[in-house]
Amino acid sequence: MENGFTANDLRSVKTRKDLINLSHSRGINLRKEERNLRYEQELKQLQAQLVVLQRYIQEKKLRVAVIFEGRDAAGKGGSIKRFKEHLNPRTMRLVALTKPTEVERGQWYFRRYIKHLPNPGEIVFFDRSWYNRAVVEPVMGFCNKKEYKAFMNQVPEFEHMLNEDGVHVIKFWFSISKKEQLKRFNKRQSNPLKQWKYSEVDEMGQKLWDKYTYYKEQMFSRTHTPFSPWVIVQANSKRTARLESIRYLLSQFEYPGKSRTKTVISPDPEKVTRFYRGMTQTDI
Numbered sequence: 001m002e003n004g005f006t007a008n009d010l011r012s013v014k015t016r017k018d019l020i021n022l023s024h025s026r027g028i029n030l031r032k033e034e035r036n037l038r039y040e041q042e043l044k045q046l047q048a049q050l051v052v053l054q055r056y057i058q059e060k061k062l063r064v065a066v067i068f069e070g071r072d073a074a075g076k077g078g079s080i081k082r083f084k085e086h087l088n089p090r091t092m093r094l095v096a097l098t099k100p101t102e103v104e105r106g107q108w109y110f111r112r113y114i115k116h117l118p119n120p121g122e123i124v125f126f127d128r129s130w131y132n133r134a135v136v137e138p139v140m141g142f143c144n145k146k147e148y149k150a151f152m153n154q155v156p157e158f159e160h161m162l163n164e165d166g167v168h169v170i171k172f173w174f175s176i177s178k179k180e181q182l183k184r185f186n187k188r189q190s191n192p193l194k195q196w197k198y199s200e201v202d203e204m205g206q207k208l209w210d211k212y213t214y215y216k217e218q219m220f221s222r223t224h225t226p227f228s229p230w231v232i233v234q235a236n237s238k239r240t241a242r243l244e245s246i247r248y249l250l251s252q253f254e255y256p257g258k259s260r261t262k263t264v265i266s267p268d269p270e271k272v273t274r275f276y277r278g279m280t281q282t283d284i
Contacts, residue, residue, distance in 0.1 A: 042243055163227040171229070235282075248267040
């Protein structure tokens with residue numbers, strides 16, 4: 001078959017890589033498949049490094065909290081899934097809290113999060129965190145001005161205490177454009193397997209975009225500190241965001257075997273960077 005595959009060709013294919021090699025020999029364009037293969041290979045290598053890092057965290061009894069924040073549909077959940085996919089569940093947890101109970105609303109705001117902080121030798125992923133009060137709650141009217149002001153005053157001191165006590169806190173902000181957010185919202189609504197992700201809060205994300213931007217900028221300005229910096233991840237490409245955020249986490253620890261890895265550990269500085277006032281942001 002000219003410029004195509006024969007039945008015998010396809011019978012000889014065992015892996016995706018075999019298919020790509022065969023396509024090259026036949027002059028067939030499989031760019032998408034090649035991109036997919038490169039992504040999967042890169043992800044697999046980085047996930048293998050996460051397994052090594054987790055073992056190091058366990059042996060050294062480190063406490064690591066990784067916070068994922070960002071606008072709705074920024075890709076936080078998908079990235080967390082890739083982070084924890086092959087990790088040992090005995091020393092790893094995912095925390096995704098629902099709205100506070102009546103009792104919790106009468107407690108110190110940070111109390112409900114403190115009990116979920118990592119134990120020695122453990123890594124905890126927060127799918128949203130105490131920073132709900134910095135952006136989502138004031139935007140949606142879920143807290144009053146007094147509660148917001150108290151939180152913004154207290155959070156740097158709270159994180160300073162965590163730092164002094166030896167807890168490693170890494171704060172990711174996944175940054176997407178307004179156009180990309182709308183595109184993802186539309187996909188959620190049209191996909192029956194993802195419709196559960198879409199809520200009234202999501203719907204308001206587009207209408208209140210500028211308000212979200214204001215509170216996001218206030219959060220960066222007042223809670224970005226030397227001991228607990230904000231790390232901005234350019235997330236219009238989900239795959240790039242996943243790979244680069246994993247690289248950033250790996251880059252923060254000097255674990256055995258790191259220098260011998262066959263993949264790039266250092267994140268791309270154009271895709272992942274610490275917040276600073278003059279930076280160009282996607283979700284302004």
